[in-house]
Amino acid sequence: MLRLEGVTKRFGELVAVNDLSLNVAAGSISAIIGPNGAGKSTVFNMVSGIYRPSAGEILFEDARIDGWPAHRIAAAGIARTFQNIRLFSFMAAIDNVLAGEDAHLHARLWDSLLHTPLQRREEKAARERARELLRFVGLEGVAETYARNLPYGSQRRLEIARALASRPKLLLLDEPAAGMNPREKGELADLVAAIRERGITVLLIEHDMGLVMRVSDEITVLDYGEKIAHGTPAEIRNDPRVIAAYLGTAVA
């Protein structure tokens, strides 16, 4: 579904990601892990269109997407959340989700100006879908609350609902468990599994090893911008290079 081939990203002298190849299978839950500064977020930023790779190719369903504008990548079916939550703070939760549906709405300028029957029908249906998504992530009670005023864990879930609203085939979750307590992490794991049930492929960056090991089918480990390991949770857990990267070479 998503394929990276020899992707490199340089920022001046710094090589953030070096010759990375990666394959995310459709219907899977995959994780990218690695110490801080390993280049995980840079990978997400290239896939979602913030950065253009310095070299290499990114293919999504066989289309080459590196260099596409972000909104086009989103419309093609890749949605994301952000490490440092980027909700529309002073918009109601439901309006955040509705904004995520934008690429799938058909109302043109005239429809917006005149509130044509098409516009009304579409808004009503969109609102219905948004409510359903809020229910799905467990936020049905706070549809009219400003995103800013929601508790932290709910903001993370709202960001997922907003991303799902763009009807992605691939969902990128950037440290979704950051700042969550153990109970919230458990709920998040269930939510990720339920997202996969909907037929959406999930790729996540996460520091919480318990969560990663529990939900992922495959794990890729990055260190200093390079892939040092790839495999199932069981394989990764016992990989000496991974242990070395995390705990220092002395242990290996």
Added chain:
Amino acid sequence: MIYAYFLVAIAVVVVAQRLPDLRAKRGLFLLLGVALLCAPLFDRNDSTFNVLADAGIFVLLALGLNIVVGFAGLLDLGYAAFFAIGAYTYAMMASPQFNLHLPFWLLLFLAAAFAAVFGIILGAPTLRLRGDYLAIVTLGFGEIVPQIFQNLTKYTGGPNGIGALDFPSLFGRSFGQNTIPYYYVVLALIALALFFAYNLRDSRLGRAWMAIREDELAARHMGINTTAVKLAAFALGASFSGLAGVVFAAKLSLVSPDLFQFQVSVLIVSMLVLGGMGNIPGVIVGALVLVLVNNVVLPQANTIAAGAGLHVDFGNYHFFIYGAILVGIMLFRPEGLLPSRQRKEELHHAAA
């Protein structure tokens, strides 16, 4: 007497803002509209409706700029340029200048379309800019446009402008020197502008504007085409201003470059800041208050001062007065007199 009109209008808008029920709110606006429609039947004072028509033109301008600055969050300091483009469209196509005498009603559409096109021309190169940088470029645009009208003497009459513009007519009857017909045209255009502004706010486009105002990067990643959405804001905002320009030119029967200087742009931005950026009733109140000060209070102050044997022209101090008002607002009520819930919370959080 003129004060009564302004105070009633402001009071109605303020009360309407506080009403929770949408139907009651609409009813109240409708009532105000009917009262304003009937007013000329009872009040024969032409100068009153002259001032009210001018106030209405500024309400239109404020509603238009509110789309760009209030809804989409794109700070435009050259908005008077589109006002000028609308006014010159009428002046050049309905006057002896080129011996063109196109009808007023057609030119309303044409000017709105021209202004929208220029909105896109200004918008396109500024898409990557935000905040201060965008403000500087739009400010430049606002300076360039009147300058062009001033220097293209052959076409625009240069610094003297174009005079003796055609009087509009409806069903074969000319508006003539009468101010009442202009007053009605302005009322109709405000009704139209309100209809469009509310519809836009509660639509896909309005939501997209809000989203790019809040976080442009996130909006792009949610699939919002930020380029198209921003250009739509520039074009729609400008078209309101184009309409206002046509009425303004026809009513004055004259255009000249000095009518569209930077201070006009500043005045309109001040209306938004004073009233409550992004909130439709708020910007109406802002426009009414500043027109009241400018066109009614200051001239009266002059008369009173002259009566007391003082020779001051308070009109010369209007910038000082806006400045004082804006500083006061920033200190005591930064969200404006009549803010939206959103803006109010935003500023509260910003302060906290």
